[in-house]
Structures are given as structure tokens and as C-alpha cells.
Amino acid sequence: MGASPWTVGAxxxxFAAMIAIGMFAFRQTDDHDDYMLGGRRLNxxxxxxxxxxxxxxxxxxxxxxxxxxxxxLVESWIAIxxxxxxxxxxxxxAPRLRVYTQAVDAITVPTFFEARTKDRSRLLRIVSGLVILVFFTFYVSSxxxxxxxxxxxxFGTTYETGMLIVxxxxxxxxxFGGFLGATYTDxxxxxxxxxxxxLVPxxxxxxxxxxxxxxEGINAVNPTFSSLVRGATTIGVISSVAWGLGYFGQPHIIVRFMxxxxxxxxxxxxxxxIGWMILSVSGAIVTAMAGIAYFHQHPEHALTDPEAVFLDLAQLLFHPFFAGIVLSAVLAAIMSTMSSQMVVTSSALIEDLLWMVSHREYSPRVQLWFGRVGVLVVAIVAVLLASVRNATILDLVGFAWAGFGGAFGPIVLLSLWWRKLTNWGAIAGMVAGAVTVFWWGQFEPDVALFGEHLYEIVPGFAVCLxxxxxVSLLTYKPDAEIQAGFDETVAELDSFKQGKRPARQVA
Known part of the structure; x- marks a missing residue:
């Protein structure tokens, strides 16, 4: 299906609008904290x-x-x-992380882990930064x-050309825009x-x-379309629903809470x-349903790739210019994720790893430009990885999502809700969760154990937790400062629930 000049123009x-927003955010970014966290001023x-x-x-x-x-609909368990x-x-x-990270003056997830457990060895922050660097490089590459x-x-371009454009x-x-640029464009x-x-469905x-x-068209093509269980297995459903566990450990998402x-x-x-998510997922489901009926009625428009159902419907049903706007939604989905991940990966590279090695204090402007250099480095490495293209998009996304869910998810929850988490417990759990995800994903012992694939986030999350x-119970020693910080966070959250003025405000 050839691309119309109208579609290309859209x-x-x-692209021009995204760059313009980035330049607008550039003028609002004055220092490293702005570049990495937007000054904690998101509505x-x-x-x-x-x-x-x-x-x-x-x-x-x-x-x-x-x-x-x-x-x-059996495939909707992941969405659920x-x-x-x-x-x-x-x-x-979200609320507890927002309060706690400001209380300990943390602008990245690794610095929060370090401050929360009072890790004087700095090892927890380094391990966290390395986890982010490794898994997000794969994620950006996807x-x-x-x-x-x-x-x-x-558009009929080569794969390499399209990849480099995006x-x-x-x-x-x-x-240039950093966190605010990524956020506003998002x-x-x-x-x-x-x-x-x-609109498309x-x-x-x-x-x-x-x-x-x-x-009627759906029933003619697939009479069992509406079944949530036809073709499903217990392990398959568990693997699909377990994608939800990954949310607790995704740095590019929880940094928005901060x-x-x-x-x-x-x-x-x-x-x-959640309103946005329900509308979006519902639209995706109805797109598939309407697509089945449409292509059944119009066999002259053969759909060769099911994953192109949204793209093909947009180009068949809309004027080429509006089809281009609709197609930009796919680019929006891709680029919004990439930009957020680049900023978080840069923060891990600069804030959590470089400072640990250099042992130097830099001015806010120098830190700001270090952050930009970090984004550039991450982008270059991801481009090189993507140029090899030895894995599918879903494989790369699933691997990275499981990595963060297995390595960070339990540590985030325990940091916020359990007083006795120690730095050594966090390190042990994080390393074990990441290694389990790597090992399980590479060697698939799940096939031997269950007869089918069990998503690696399940064993990774369980082992980490x-x-x-x-290890925390074995290494726990009462610390008055940690307990005071925990108690203060709980007290402030209670004051929010009671409608009182918060004890801490952003300057």
C-alpha cells in the first residue's frame, strides 16, 4: 500500500510538533534536577x-x-x-513513593533505594544503575x-532508514528537552x-x-472469538496476567509518580x-473485532499481517492526510516509550554510575550536559543493537519488562511498605531476580517443568521477593533514622487522607 504525499506530510x-515541544521544554530546563525529574511539578x-x-x-x-x-479475546488476558x-x-x-523520595531527596530510583536503606557501601545504587542500563538498552532498542x-x-523505506528516522x-x-520534553510529548x-x-473502530x-x-462477520470467521478460555491454559493465563506485576518495577513509569x-x-x-487505559485497550479490542468483519466483507483488501489491522484500516477508511495523523499514533506509542526510557537510562548512567566512579562535584549546568551526553550514548548503543535485529519486538519488550519487574518490583514494594528491608536484602533480591529472568528467558526450564512457557517475570519476581x-531478616539491625523516615512518610500520608496541609512542600 503506497504512501500518499498527504500521508507523508501528516x-x-x-515530527515537527514533537521537536517544537522538545525545544519548549528545553527553555524550561535549567539544571540536572529539571532534566531528570522536571522539578517535581507535574499535574x-x-x-x-x-x-x-x-x-x-x-x-x-x-x-x-x-x-x-x-x-x-483469549489474547486479552495480558491487557487485563x-x-x-x-x-x-x-x-x-504512587502516593507513598512521591512522599518518600522527596523526604530523602532522591531524583532517581537507585538513589531512593540507597537513601531508603542507608546503604553506605554504595553497592545497591551501583547494582540498580547497572540493571537499568542493561534492561533499558534492550527496551529502547525494541x-x-x-x-x-x-x-x-x-512507506516502503528500508528498515535501517525507518529506524534512523524514528x-x-x-x-x-x-x-534537549529531557524529562519535561519526554513528558510533554508523551x-x-x-x-x-x-x-x-x-476513531478507527x-x-x-x-x-x-x-x-x-x-x-455476524466475526461469527462467520471465528465463532469462538468471544471466549476468554477457548485455547487458553492455566500456565498461559498466569503468564499473561503476570505482566501486571511488572508495573511496580518500571523506572520510566514510577518516575512520573516521583x-x-x-x-x-x-x-x-x-x-x-486508568480512564485513559480502559478507553485505549477497549479501542484496541474493538479495532480487532471491526477489522475481522471489514476484511471478511472486503476480500479484495487482503490483510496479510494481523498486526497491521489498525494501520490498514486507517489507510482504507480515512483521507490520506487524516490517515497520516492516525498512523502517527503508532509512532507516538513507539517514541513516547523510547524518550522516557532514554531519560531514565541517562540518569542511571550519569547520576548513579558516573558520580560513583568520578567522586567529583559538578556544577548544575555541567550535570545538565552530562545528562544530555548520557541520552546520546544510550541512543547510539540502542541503534547498534537494533541494527542487528536478532530478536522480535515482543521478545525484546517482554524480556526488558520481566527484567524490571523481577529485579525492581519487589524492592519497590518492600521499600515503601516494610520497615525491615535492608540494603543487603535489596541487593540480594535484585541480583537474584535479574539473574533468574536472564536464565529463565535463555534456557526456558519452564518447558521441562510445566510443558509450556511460563513468563520469566513470575519466577524472577518470586525469587527476588x-x-x-x-536476607533482610538475617541482616536487620534497628536504625533510628530509617524508622523515623518511615514513620514520617506514613504520618504525612495520613494527613493527606484527613485533608490536612502536607508537612513538606516543593519549594
């Missing part, structure tokens, strides 16, 4: 849409509709698990692979995504003659975020 307009709507857009990536517009198109996980993350992690595939299939534009607005991209996921339903003919203006706004953020608790 994509170029989208709940911005934080929620930014977290949602940074989370979903191209899976929402291509992977999920394609899986549903091919196999039916993710929605539940996102809600629990906003409900139990976005570049998706960008290359998108341009190759939609990487280059994302790098420009992230390099909001725009989140709006494009949800509007597109509502709506127009497709109208095109097939309404809801009734759509259902950047809220105060913890009270987490409630509004949860409503915005158990080992962190056991």
Missing part, C-alpha cells in the same frame, strides 16, 4: 497521560489488535493483567526496531493514541453496516490514567 507535521493529568503513553508502546496499536484478530497492575501501582505505590518495521511496511527525531527532542502522543483508537463499524453486521506536585494528586492521576525478605 507524518512530517507530527496529575500530565503525569497520568505521560505514564500511560510511556508504558504502552507499539504493543497497544499493533501487537494487541493483531493477537486478538488472529486468536480472539496490565490494567489491574496499573491500577494497583497508582493506588499503592522501540527502534518497531520504528524501522513501521516505516518499512507503511531514533533521530526522538533523540532530538529528548536530548501527553500529546497519549491523546493521539486514544483518539485514534476510538468507529469508522470501521460504520463501514461494515453497524454493530450487528460486525458481530514528579507529581504532591502525593494528594495521585488519586486524580489514577483516575485519569523471597530472597530480599530472608
Amino acid at each position: 507524518i512530517v507535521l507530527y 496529575p493529568f500530565v503525569a497520568a497521560l505521560s505514564a500511560g503513553a510511556a508504558d504502552m508502546s507499539g504493543w497497544l496499536l499493533m501487537g494487541l489488535p493483531g493477537a486478538l484478530y488472529a486468536s480472539g 493483567g496490565l490494567t489491574v497492575g496499573a491500577y494497583l501501582n497508582w493506588r499503592f505505590v 522501540g527502534m526496531v518497531a520504528g524501522g518495521v513501521f516505516f518499512q511496511s507503511s 531514533a533521530g527525531v526522538t533523540l532530538i527532542y529528548t536530548l 501527553v500529546v502522543q497519549g491523546c493521539i493514541m486514544v483518539v485514534s483508537l476510538l 468507529t469508522f470501521a463499524i460504520v463501514a461494515v453496516g453497524g454493530f450487528g453486521p460486525m458481530v 514528579a507529581l506536585r504532591d502525593a494528594r494528586e495521585a488519586k486524580a492521576g489514577r483516575r485519569f490514567g 523471597i530472597l530480599a525478605v530472608v
